[in-house]
Amino acid sequence: MSRASEIQHKLQLMRQALQATQATGIRLRGTDWFAWATAGACHTVLLAAETGVAEVLVTLDSAWILTNEIEAQRFQDEELGSELAEHYKLFVHPWSDPDAAETFIQTVTNAGSLISDRPAATESPLPAILIQHKRILLPNELDRYRRVGRLASEAMTEALLAAEPSWSEYQLAGAGAEALWSRGLHPALTLVAGEKRLPRYRHPIPTQELLGRVAMLVFCARGYGLYANLTRFVCFGSLTPVEADLHHQVQQIEAACLNQARPGTALSQVYEVLAQAYQRWGYPDAIQDHHQGGTTGYLSREVIATPTCSEILTANMAMAWNPSLAGAKIEDTFVLLADGSLENLTFDPTWPAAEIAGRLRPLPLER
Template identity: 50%
Template sequence: MSPNEEAKNEIDRKISIVRKILKANNLSAVRLRGVDWFAWATAGASNVVLLTTDVGIAEVIISADEAFVLTDSIEAERLEEEEIKGSYPIWKAAWQEPQQREAFVRELTHAGTVASDMPRDQELPLPKELREAKCILQPGEVDRYRTLCQEAAMAMTETLKDACQSWTGFELAARGSAALWSRGIHPALTLVGDERRLPLYRHATASADTLGDRAMLVFCARRHGLFANLTRFIYFRDPTARELRMKHDLAAIEAEIFDASRPGVSLGQIYETMRTSYAKFGYPGEIDKHHQGGTCGYLSREEVARPASENRIQAGMALAWNPSLIGCKIEDTVLVTDKGLEILTIDPAWPTFYAEDRMRPDYLVRT
């Protein structure tokens, strides 16, 4: 089966899911405007022009008997040739006349009730069952995700193996972004913690400070709408005994989180596992210093785990947990399967150490 045929089959399955939900909720149509939802509905096509926007230059509308990509005359030809490739008919209007799109939607839906991921005017939010369906990855999505995560991990290795102590955080972020772009991956986030700022900030954005003796690089890397999330550390000296102990303690905390990440377990239950585990290993209160991650996929985090989180893990979901201590963090993107967790963001060239029953990313030490 050709890639276009596989994409068409995936899209057909998703349109079928949407139409069942439309019927169950007495809806005339859904409008999917967000970058994440557009990619989901189109088997990985992109409506992104401005990288930092949540809403792209086109949307998908699905009714009981029709489905279209809606855009304007600026974007239609490129979308057809490079992104949509015949998987949806494209409706377009002059960019100067956005009211034409709204008139078309009213006609298509017979002025009925419409739901949207980004509702406007009289539109309703998307039904919960559709939001849940987006988080369960289909086989084609899993294949795209595996490839993305492997390549993002390779970009991370390439960047940090070339890094120098004298680089600024800006330079490391730029090199990381270039390594991602060269693989067709959007650098949605590149955090850099340098020697001075690592102990101070859990979300250290890139700065003009030089890296110094050690640095952290974080990627949230997007392609086909999916996000690969990972964190790695480089040392230009030998780690201290305290740093090594914290690395192993954090991996042990993560191992308990991984063991709890099973189908049927709620995110709130996972949060409680995290809280207990931090205290067990001698770090009470550290859970309050930073969010701990959650489900991911078409967002870097679909839902962050909190004490009251009721949504449950299911096979086919992706997770990105990111437990942290002062100056220390561990993070990878994993897939939940009926047989356990599959770690996706792996580059065999990166050094690892054994933690419980898994190999985990070590510090890259270059002395």
């Protein structure tokens, strides 16, 4: 499937949604949906924003990318390309007159009803079936995801091979971000904990604390709109027996989760298996200390698993689980294949690993 064919397919899905809802137009504002609808184009300027400098507008007989005059030339030169321009027209409005875009939308939709991923007061949400389509990867999307995962894992390895115990957490986060940017990936999230803070916090925003003897680095790396999520540890010297055992326990807890994550399984069932695994290893309350992950893709987590989550895993969905204990965590991004197997998108063959339940899983890097 070419990029043009992928976009055409997605336009058909959006027009089916219009027919099902009897709306006259669909607006996609979010970074996740913009990347999905354009087969990986980027409208991001402010990295932390959920929306960008352009949006998608689709009607039953036409489709546009709406942006302002600041961004238009770059979109034409670097984002649209011939395949995207084949299906989307570009509407450009003055940056000083954002109402011009609203007027244009009202005109081309005959002031009809609109559906949107980020609905305004007069708009309605997207139908569930279209949201489900976004979460199931097409072959083209999976190919792009493999590239993002490989680059993200290489960036992780580069950063942790360069790290020194005298570095601050800020320095390691910066090295990780640099390694991602140099590969064309957005460092949407870089968490770091050194020896002092590692046992205390599950979401360690980097600080000026020194790394010390052991450190954790976490990435949510975005490319083509897709998120590669992974966690790795470095130890300057050797792990103590207690530390090695803690990582072993987390690997076993994760194995129970990965064994359960099969097509047709509800995320609530995977959550329950995780809860039971924590219980078996003597940590009955650990599941409350941090979310355990869930499905991923065009969001760092499309759906987070909870005890009541009804989301059903389907072939070609991506997932990222992150079971943890105080001082140990494990995380990679997998895609669930039709035969029920898991393909690890963030596996770096140069990173130390052990076979756990038939899968190669990362070990702390001992330097």
